[in-house]
Amino acid sequence: MATESSHEVPQVVIERLPQYLRALSRFLEEGTTVISSQQLGARLQVTPAQIRKDLSYFGRFGKQGRGYTILFLVEQLRHILGLDQTWKVAVVGVGRLGRAIISYPGFAPEGFHVVCAFDTDPALVGKLTDGLTVQAMSQMAAVLRREDVKIAIVAVPAAHAQGVVDQLVTCGIKSILCYAPVATQRPSDVHISYIDPVLALQSMTYYLKAVAAG
Amino acid sequence: MATESSHEVPQVVIERLPQYLRALSRFLEEGTTVISSQQLGARLQVTPAQIRKDLSYFGRFGKQGRGYTILFLVEQLRHILGLDQTWKVAVVGVGRLGRAIISYPGFAPEGFHVVCAFDTDPALVGKLTDGLTVQAMSQMAAVLRREDVKIAIVAVPAAHAQGVVDQLVTCGIKSILCYAPVATQRPSDVHISYIDPVLALQSMTYYLKAVAAG
DNA sequence: GTATGTGAAGCACTTCACAGCT
DNA sequence: AGCTGTGAAGTGCTTCACATAC
Numbered sequence: 001m002a003t004e005s006s007h008e009v010p011q012v013v014i015e016r017l018p019q020y021l022r023a024l025s026r027f028l029e030e031g032t033t034v035i036s037s038q039q040l041g042a043r044l045q046v047t048p049a050q051i052r053k054d055l056s057y058f059g060r061f062g063k064q065g066r067g068y069t070i071l072f073l074v075e076q077l078r079h080i081l082g083l084d085q086t087w088k089v090a091v092v093g094v095g096r097l098g099r100a101i102i103s104y105p106g107f108a109p110e111g112f113h114v115v116c117a118f119d120t121d122p123a124l125v126g127k128l129t130d131g132l133t134v135q136a137m138s139q140m141a142a143v144l145r146r147e148d149v150k151i152a153i154v155a156v157p158a159a160h161a162q163g164v165v166d167q168l169v170t171c172g173i174k175s176i177l178c179y180a181p182v183a184t185q186r187p188s189d190v191h192i193s194y195i196d197p198v199l200a201l202q203s204m205t206y207y208l209k210a211v212a213a214g
Numbered sequence: 215m216a217t218e219s220s221h222e223v224p225q226v227v228i229e230r231l232p233q234y235l236r237a238l239s240r241f242l243e244e245g246t247t248v249i250s251s252q253q254l255g256a257r258l259q260v261t262p263a264q265i266r267k268d269l270s271y272f273g274r275f276g277k278q279g280r281g282y283t284i285l286f287l288v289e290q291l292r293h294i295l296g297l298d299q300t301w302k303v304a305v306v307g308v309g310r311l312g313r314a315i316i317s318y319p320g321f322a323p324e325g326f327h328v329v330c331a332f333d334t335d336p337a338l339v340g341k342l343t344d345g346l347t348v349q350a351m352s353q354m355a356a357v358l359r360r361e362d363v364k365i366a367i368v369a370v371p372a373a374h375a376q377g378v379v380d381q382l383v384t385c386g387i388k389s390i391l392c393y394a395p396v397a398t399q400r401p402s403d404v405h406i407s408y409i410d411p412v413l414a415l416q417s418m419t420y421y422l423k424a425v426a427a428g
Numbered sequence: 429g430t431a432t433g434t435g436a437a438g439c440a441c442t443t444c445a446c447a448g449c450t
Numbered sequence: 451a452g453c454t455g456t457g458a459a460g461t462g463c464t465t466c467a468c469a470t471a472c
Binding site: 011014015017018019021022023026043044045080081082083087089096100101104106107110112150151153174175177181182183185191193195197198199200201202203204205206207208209 | 225228229231232233235236237240257258259294295296297301303310314315318320321324326364365367388389391395396397399405407409411412413414415416417418419420421422423
């Protein structure tokens, strides 16, 4: 009971669970109520064994001979991932990209609510953006604590990203979604995911080039 | 000479090369001309052995006792990745997100040029968006061929993504960057990368939840 | 002395294959 | 008959450690 089991579940597994969840929700909408690992895997292009093994890290959710009751499995996955609650999110950087993130309609339905926004630019501070008042960076520590924000989205220029990450870490933030195109240093207990379309394109050209040469 | 060596280099390696390239470019800008795998790894939080191994798939680019001449290594990596040329890109879906992608200033400096945009909405077709005229989906096959476009960015609603991917595959497109939140079916020789902030957030909450409980 | 390049060892994730339940 | 859950086997990526080169 001393150590949490967090590290026994491979991170790749944790990254697949939200995909399972999303696909299962769609099956539900389509009227399916029970599903096999076979069927789910076909939709997601994952092997059935992979799905069963992934789920087995957390319990026994299926019925042999039948499959999984989708509604039940969805509930379980939402609980495992901590998605049976809402999460407050802060956006740092309210330029073109930051504004797009703030007004992106895909977060709220999934339980992620942007509740505050920060920027260094005095010309932006105090302005309303989609119902949010942009606040000064100096306010950040106090606001994050008061609002109990646990997740930050970084949308500042590359040159400022490291500084912003440092500040967020100081504020006790452990989860960051970073849109800035730079690898940032941080303590090992801070999770950062990067959204980086240019990196994605730059890997794809390797395969295009190879095909063209073949 | 029969089989291309594409499959001998692990995909994870290909995904790291653009990161190396970006970090190296920054070192160059800072005035560094020679670097060790140790120094590069420290910046990217990758082990030196990993970097040396990754590079060894493609040749010997360093000098023992010294390290790597950055300018030379950058050139080599750009060539390996096929980044020593420009690539034309098509955007499919010109809603809010599609417009943001078209006007994103980060692609062109890296050699990715959005040269055409498509949408089903007759109200959008013919309109100018950042210098591009939105075209009807029916034009797609002809335009992609004429312009020699090899990469497509999908920015349509989830419900239409599969259909669009199917059309792109029919057009011979092998590389797709997909912003729609759905896993799409496709032939194994078609590469799709997903940009999906919600999935990223949904994995992060697992660790937040675990910390809160511990 | 310093840092690369690389077989070999180590580790982690994936797939197999089958016992067990429905 | 069908499908899950899971040890065991298989695969592939990462790290080690050292010969080699400067």
